[in-house]
Amino acid sequence: MKEKIVQLIKETIDLLQKQKELSQFEIPEISVEYPEKEIHGDYSTNIAMNLAGKLKNKPIEIAKIITQSFNQSLFDKIDVIEPGFINFSIKKQYLQEQVIEILDKSERFGTLTIGKDKKIQVEFISANPTGPLTLGNGRGGFCGDVLANILEKAGYEVGREYYINDVGEQIKKLGHSVIGDKEAVYKGEYIKELRKKIKEKEPEEAGQLAAKIILEEIIKPSVKKMGINFNVWFSEKSLYEDKKVEKILDWLKKNKLAYEKDGALWFNSSKFGDDKDRVLVKADGEKTYLASDIAYLKDKFERGFDNLIYIWGADHHGYIKRIEAAAEALGYQKKQVKIIIMQLVRLLKGGRIVRMSKREGTFITLEELVDEVGLDAARFFFLQRSPDSHLNFDLSLAKEQSEKNPVYYVQYAYARICSIVEKFKVQNSKVKTTAQNLKLLNHLSELRLIKHLIKFPEIIEDTVKDYQIQRLPQYAYKLAGSFHQFYRDCRVLTEDKELSKSRLALILATKIVLKNTLDIMGISAPEKM
RNA sequence: GCCCCCAUAGUUCAAUGGAUAGAACACGAGCCUUCUAAGCUUGGGAUAGAGGUUCGACUCCUCUUGGGGGCACCA
Numbered sequence: 002m003k004e005k006i007v008q009l010i011k012e013t014i015d016l017l018q019k020q021k022e023l024s025q026f027e028i029p030e031i032s033v034e035y036p037e038k039e040i041h042g043d044y045s046t047n048i049a050m051n052l053a054g055k056l057k058n059k060p061i062e063i064a065k066i067i068t069q070s071f072n073q074s075l076f077d078k079i080d081v082i083e084p085g086f087i088n089f090s091i092k093k094q095y096l097q098e099q100v101i102e103i104l105d106k107s108e109r110f111g112t113l114t115i116g117k118d119k120k121i122q123v124e125f126i127s128a129n130p131t132g133p134l135t136l137g138n139g140r141g142g143f144c145g146d147v148l149a150n151i152l153e154k155a156g157y158e159v160g161r162e163y164y165i166n167d168v169g170e171q172i173k174k175l176g177h178s179v180i181g182d183k184e185a186v187y188k189g190e191y192i193k194e195l196r197k198k199i200k201e202k203e204p205e206e207a208g209q210l211a212a213k214i215i216l217e218e219i220i221k222p223s224v225k226k227m228g229i230n231f232n233v234w235f236s237e238k239s240l241y242e243d244k245k246v247e248k249i250l251d252w253l254k255k256n257k258l259a260y261e262k263d264g265a266l267w268f269n270s271s272k273f274g275d276d277k278d279r280v281l282v283k284a285d286g287e288k289t290y291l292a293s294d295i296a297y298l299k300d301k302f303e304r305g306f307d308n309l310i311y312i313w314g315a316d317h318h319g320y321i322k323r324i325e326a327a328a329e330a331l332g333y334q335k336k337q338v339k340i341i342i343m344q345l346v347r348l349l350k351g352g353r354i355v356r357m358s359k360r361e362g363t364f365i366t367l368e369e370l371v372d373e374v375g376l377d378a379a380r381f382f383f384l385q386r387s388p389d390s391h392l393n394f395d396l397s398l399a400k401e402q403s404e405k406n407p408v409y410y411v412q413y414a415y416a417r418i419c420s421i422v423e424k425f426k427v428q429n430s431k432v433k434t435t436a437q438n439l440k441l442l443n444h445l446s447e448l449r450l451i452k453h454l455i456k457f458p459e460i461i462e463d464t465v466k467d468y469q470i471q472r473l474p475q476y477a478y479k480l481a482g483s484f485h486q487f488y489r490d491c492r493v494l495t496e497d498k499e500l501s502k503s504r505l506a507l508i509l510a511t512k513i514v515l516k517n518t519l520d521i522m523g524i525s526a527p528e529k530m
Numbered sequence: 531g532c533c534c535c536c537a538u539a540g541u542u543c544a545a546u547g548g549a550u551a552g553a554a555c556a557c558g559a560g561c562c563u564u565c566u567a568a569g570c571u572u573g574g575g576a577u578a579g580a581g582g583u584u585c586g587a588c589u590c591c592u593c594u595u596g597g598g599g600g601c602a603c604c605a
Contacts, residue, residue, distance in 0.1 A: 032546065040549095047548060050585070060585075084585055086549070129605070171605055265603050276533080276601085283603040290605055318534050319600045344535060345599065385554095386543070391536055391598055402542085404568085405555065413568050421565050467546070475544070478553080485569055494565050530568065 003459045005075065006044055006089060007031045013071050022066055026055055035456070042080060042088030043452055049085040060085025096451040097439040103454060103510040111457045111517050115465065116157030120305050123149045125312040126224070127164040130212040131175045131187055134223045136346040136394055137314050139367040143383045143523070144343060145312045146229045147470050150521045155465040160306060162233040163224075164297065167212050168241060169290065175215075176201075176208025191219065223368050228376055228523045237293050245296040246288060250281060253295075258330050268295070273326035274335075295327045302333060310468075311340045318342050341468060343388045349395040365396055374403035377524045381408035384522055385474045407478055411519065412527055414481035418512045419528040421493050425505055428494065438503040446483075446490040447507060453483045454514045461521075477518045484511050 010031050017023040029051055036045040049064035056063060064081040071079055075095050080088040103110050125145025128138045145161070152159045166172075177184035179195045180202060195214060201207040216234075224231070240246050250266065253259035258269050264284035268291065271278050281292045301309055311324070321340050328338045348365060371379050373396065382399065385407075386392050442448070460476045463469075493504040519526045 034546070034548080036549075037545090037552080038549070045548085047586095050548085053585075082549080084549090131605095166605070169605065174605095263603080267603090280603045285603075287603085289603075315535065315599050317600085317605095321534090342534075347598075389535060390543075393542075398542085402555070407554065409568050410554095413566080417566060417569085424565055463546075469546085471544075475553085482553095488565080489570050492565065530566075 002044065002091070002455055003033045003462075006033045006046065009072055009075075010046060010048055010067070013067055017066065017070055022070070023063075024056065026052075036086075036088060041082070041086070042078075042090045044089045044091075046087050046089075047085070049081075049087060053085065091452065093443070093448060094440075096448055096455070097442050099451055099455050100439055100442070100506050100510045103513055104506060107513055108517060108520075110513055111154060111461050113155040113458060113461055113465075115462065116152060116155045118158075119156075119307050120158045120160070121152055121308045121310065122160035122162060122301055122304075122306040123152070123310045123312065124162045124164055124301075126229075127166070128220065129166045129171050130216040130220060131171055132189065132215065133191060133219050133366040133368065136348065136365060136367060136370060137343070139227065139370065139379070140346055140383045140386075140392075141312045141314060141343045142224070142227055142229055142367075143380050144341070144388060144470060145310075146227070147384060147473065147522055148310065148312075148341075148468060150523065151461060151464050151470065151473075154461050154521060160233065160304075161229075161231045162235055163231045165212075165216060165234060165236050165238075166290075167209070167216075167236050167238045168293075169237070172208035172212055173204050174208070175211050176204035176206065179207050179211045180204060191215070223366070226368060226371055226376070228380070235297070237297070240293050240296045240300070241288075245300060246293050249296040249299055250288075250292060253281070253330070268323075268327070268330075270323055270326035270330070273329040275322040275326045279323055291323060291327075294324065295331070298324065298327050298338075299331055302331070302337075307337065309338050311338070313340060313342055315342050315344045339468070341388055344391045347391060347393050349393055349398075365394075370396065370399070373400050374406075377408050377412070378403040378406040380522060380524050381406055381411075381474055385471055387469065387471050407474070408524060409530070410485075411477045411481040411515065412525070413530055414484045415512065415515045415519070415526045416528060416530040417488060418484070418508045418515070421508060422505070422512070424494060425501070429498075429501075438499045439506060441500050441503040442507060444487075444491050446487040447504070450483045450487045450507065450511060453480045454510055457514050457517065473518060473522055477515070477522070480511075480515060480518065484508075484515075 010033075011028055014023060014028055018025055029048075031046060031048050033044050033046050036042055049067060050060040052063050053060040061081060061083060064085045064087050068079050068081055068087055073079065075089075075092055077090045077092050079090070080086075082088060106112075123145050126134070126138050126142045128134055134142070149159045149161050174184065174186045178187040178192050179199050181196060182204075184204070195211050198214065199207050199210050201210055250259065253268065254266075258272075259281060260267055260269065265280050266282035267278045268281050269278055279291055280289050281295075282288050298309070313320070321342075324340065325335045325338055329335055374382070382403075442451070456476065460472055464472050487507075491504060493501060493508060495501050516526045
């Protein structure tokens with residue numbers, strides 16, 4: 002619908018320009034939004050206000066000129082309101098027809114084509130294999146998973162990848178920790194467990210073994226428990242084994258993008274917007290994290306991805322410019338690489354801040370959280386928040402609040418629908434809906450509900466553009482609310498068979514949209530509660 | 531010192547530069563002889579401070595205050 006209105010506005014302005022009603026100008030980006038108040042219609046645009054400066058005319062006059070020539074076929078009314086809003090109210094008949102549209106498309110309702118023939122990769126979690134996943138990893142994990150789901154819904158071919166940092170300093174430290182010598186840094190129960198299994202006394206070797214066990218026995222099961230499927234678990238070590246790191250370093254040197262200074266090899270990242278140049282190979286010959294990251298970046302693009310999304314914790318934000326610089330140095334565009342920074346999760350206990358640290362062994366693992374509050378509530382809890390918000394997390398509070406988690410409100414709507422549908426089937430063996438009896442959907446609560454339903458594809462589209470995934474739980478909540486109100490006002494099972502059939506069609510459409518929304522969020526849709 | 535994020539109701543969070551700033555929890559009052567009361571209706575409560583840009587600012591810019599994170603030849 003949004004799309005249609007934008008199109009109609011463009012056509013109207015175009016027509017008016019041809020008729021010399023409006024002077025010639027480039028049509029700017031047209032924004033159509035949902036007004037907060039119902040009296041302001043179903044959709045609204047501020048285009049007249051945006052054009053006022055350009056046309057040297059009052060917004061309200063421009064709005065009037067536009068609406069006078071507007072194709073009204075989809076709308077009951079189009080209002081012009083001070084200081085120049087144009088508000089659209091959708092025609093009832095159009096809404097009724099959409100119910101059929103949703104039933105026809107079913108699980109494909111909301112599927113878009115904007116990502117057609119485009120490959121995009123989302124790399125997320127990628128926690129070092131040095132311990133269990135933390136709440137922060139959970140936040141990034143759910144976000145990445147849902148983002149991947151949305152992109153898929155929008156038609157992209159999506160890669161979901163976990164990058165395993167299985168070489169380097171942290172592995173050695175892990176080794177020391179397992180051995181339990183002076184250089185041990187990681188603490189916690191799992192280290193003690195590993196110590197029983199690993200008898201190796203050489204730190205690097207012990208670390209390698211431990212990392213493998215942690216990945217297979219701790220991280221992968223946790224990820225599975227989170228309801229996340231990666232298609233690729235990418236090993237950093239493999240980049241070295243395949244000589245990809247070496248090759249990229251040679252390539253950078255040859256193209257004068259890297260130089261030697263003080264016995265180290267430096268990447269000329271400042272040339273591409275970074276604050277300073279960065280070391281690729283240390284004076285002692287060890288390669289830095291950045292070296293393999295550049296090789297990894299190149300590998301991703303060479304696998305055919307048009308766009309790359311990285312989801313990182315806020316503690317990595319200083320790394321953004323480096324990666325963007327690397328992309329540009331390799332001949333790609335900065336905008337092909339999108340780095341989403343998730344703000345850190347702060348752990349509170351009884352109102353006091355506890356510093357979460359793998360090294361100190363003071364953290365709540367993701368598994369503990371999921372066990373305590375359940376996957377659906379955990380997912381909804383994290384997805385509701387904007388990535389930019391710092392979130393405070395108190396397990397006891399979360400536990401207490403999990404019983405009141407809004408996710409149940411949404412699921413309850415779904416269960417209620419299923420229950421009515423069941424009853425209907427028992428009473429009427431033959432169920433058939435036609436466009437004819439949808440004309441009986443006239444109640445305000447019915448029409449409001451349909452208006453919410455048809456927003457679903459728009460929600461997907463908006464979210465693919467700005468990655469603000471908290472829009473989904475919000476939408477789900479409002480949709481459920483809209484259904485609960487319908488439930489209060491309109492009985493589905495009534496004496497009036499025709500009315501019952503049309504309302505059944507409406508709740509079946511609602512069921513579809515709720516299910517599609519929950520699926521994208523990775524949350525279950527229970528038929529009974 | 532420099533960089534990133536944040537500051538909204540008692541609390542936890544929303545709000546592509548739009549119209550009377552929304553929810554949830556908590557607190558107060560109502561609604562089940564009718565499809566699931568995990569529901570509905572309803573009351574009180576908030577944009578840290580000072581300037582600026584704009585027809586219009588929680589949103590953008592500058593400064594102040596207060597929090598979190600980052601500034602390595604660590605990862």
